[in-house]
Amino acid sequence: MQMDRNSKRHVAYELIKPELVLPGLPGDSGSAESSAQAAEYCVAPEVSVDMTGYDERSEDILRYNIAFLGSGKVGKTSILQQFLYQNFDEEYTPTPHCEKYRKAVYMNGRIFDITFRDCPGVAHFPDNTISEWTECNGFYGLHLSQVFVLIYDTSNESTFSYVQSMREQILKKKGNETLIVVVGNKQDLTDPRNIYLKSHMQHIIKKWKCPFVFCSAKYNWHIVKVFNETLKTIGTQIDSKKETSQRNNSRWKMPRCKIS
Template identity: 35%
Template structure:
């Protein structure tokens, strides 16, 4: 049984250990994970707040860093996942922001540290450069990375391609999951003119859409076959497959936990087995 338990916490400025509670009114909001992934509405079930929180010392801390070109929607993806919130106004990220949701997957509890950082011109090649230019970002010590690009502007993929090459050259990426996310799926070919606006304009628009689809196919092929990385397309604006992004990442991390021998008693439960009838759920406290 897979279940996400998002107890949202955001650290205070300076990223010290004092963490402020960013819960939404101390309510439990249960979201049907499968229903959300299909793009359904946000039907919520409200209940009482939990009486006890698990101690952070008893959890496995997973440090996730989101990277990408400017305005690809990194912050929007995080805010949709943690708060189910989206802002139409674009505000460039000018400093580090950290969020602390708790995630349960395959009956194992993780505390996830999601770090949203300003756009970086390069990945630090060693600890000295990280300390000098990206102090406290935690770039080289991340457990996993989410690399985000804009599906409506595939040129933004080149930024994460260069960044990923630098990561491979500068740190040991074995057992470090990398998930590539194509955001803004809602903008794909949305500006195609109608036939009434002119056959020539329509032909140009359809040709542009065809070129875009070909580039996307090449990206998917490169990421999955050559990089051996996960790939998810989503829309932060409409909260479409945002939960699937973090579910995919946590399944990659959890699989590494099992394969690495961190848990030796039993294999991970099979969510497709007939004995389990409870649906996947996301619980935000």
């Protein structure tokens, strides 16, 4: 497999400085603070953004928490760092607690106020927010998250078992409408003849019916696609709910009486 780590990104999205779209953005601790101060952009040339008229209370801004989950050493942090800062650290550093990155993202005519949550591996999905504090050694925001990106290492079969278990727990405790995206990272380390790759993909697409992406954080391969698919999934759910609401409204719409 040929990787191109210097390939340009031609996709209809733009990372925006949060302070441009979210006036009065409160300072967060840790990596969220550094995220808000970041000056770099990742811009598709064909996208133009008019931020006039937007404010932090606007209904035009879609606010989402996206949690990244997976067992240790699958590359959760590396995927986020590549997408947000085009950076990859060769040396593995465990994530001791939940790291937050807040970004405004413009895509397909929508503005998203996204909080990305880089979560350490958890033994099981907590029952509620209180158990999250006591069992996870801190607040990860898992029950606040509307979207879950479940990541496994394609060169390590056991990490996929973790994703299977975590998916079942999330759907059981948060409901079947919870958005899940599955990502197979470290494709650069995987033998393409590995029979598990195809079986995983078929299982996820046919049975789980959720988006699935192979990627390599090291070589910046398909990293944009991970986030592209995630935001597309959110957009599809939003459009579906709007269509359902419109159908319900039209069903109960009574004909007007005319008096001549």
